[in-house]
Amino acid sequence: MTASSSAPADPVHALYVEHHGWLQHWLRRKLGNAFEASDIAHDTFVNVIVSGMAARIEQPRPFLVTVAKNLVIRHYRRRVLEQAYLDAVALLTEDLVPPPEERLIVLESLQAVDQVLDALAPKAREAFLLAHLEGLTYAAIAQRLGVSMTSVKRYLMQAHRQCFLLALA
Known part of the structure; x- marks a missing residue:
């Protein structure tokens, strides 16, 4: 053998x-x-x-x-x-x-944030994007998503926690 x-x-x-x-x-x-x-x-x-x-x-x-x-x-x-x-x-x-080095750093950062957002629950991701890209208030986000303001706060806390962990990495 x-x-x-x-x-x-x-x-x-x-x-x-x-x-x-x-x-x-x-x-x-x-x-x-x-x-x-x-x-x-x-x-x-x-x-x-x-x-x-x-x-x-x-x-x-x-x-x-x-x-x-x-x-x-x-x-x-x-x-x-x-x-x-x-x-x-x-x-x-x-x-x-x-400069090219800075562009590379920005692209890598954008990709990392994209991965973090992709890992979030859909409503948490949507709440984060509505707050930070469209500048909506908690009340407007709650209305748009059909959830309570407490849920919006919870979603944003989840998203911010993940972004904070990314920043520490």
């Missing part, structure tokens, strides 16, 4: 060998871009490794597709956010355009 046949197989390695090619092909068909498909397939397996769940996955392909879809959504949201920022910078006069 060889050493490789007596030792238990690494579940991540087995999952990768068995499904990476399939996942990359699936992503390439969905995205129409081999480079993005390769990056997202790679990131999918990195997420599996970090999660420590490889040995417990019962349905590998549906699991991998779910992880990959979430990464695709995150990728496109990041791209939209980046383009919106670049469009805003393009409207600035040359003397107000921040």
Whole structure:
């Protein structure tokens, strides 16, 4: 008996060998871009490794597709956010355009805030955006969301707590 046949197989390695090619092909068909498909397939397996769940996955392909879809959504949201920022910078006069290092820091910060907001419950996220982007009062937010002002306060506390934790990180 060889050493490789007596030792238990690494579940991540087995999952990768068995499904990476399939996942990359699936992503390439969905995205129409081999480079993005390769990056997202790679990131999918990195997420599996970090999660420590490889040995417990019962349905590998549906699991991998779910992880990959979430990464695709995150990728496109990041791209939209980046383009919106670049469009805003393009409207600035040359003397107000921040240097590239500053733009990178702003983009990374925007992406981090976007992830924090995405993790919030929908009404908490909406309350935060209404308060900070539209400048609505608690009463106006409560009316718009169809909730009490106490709920609005609770939603905003949740959102502010997450933003504060992000600032500490």
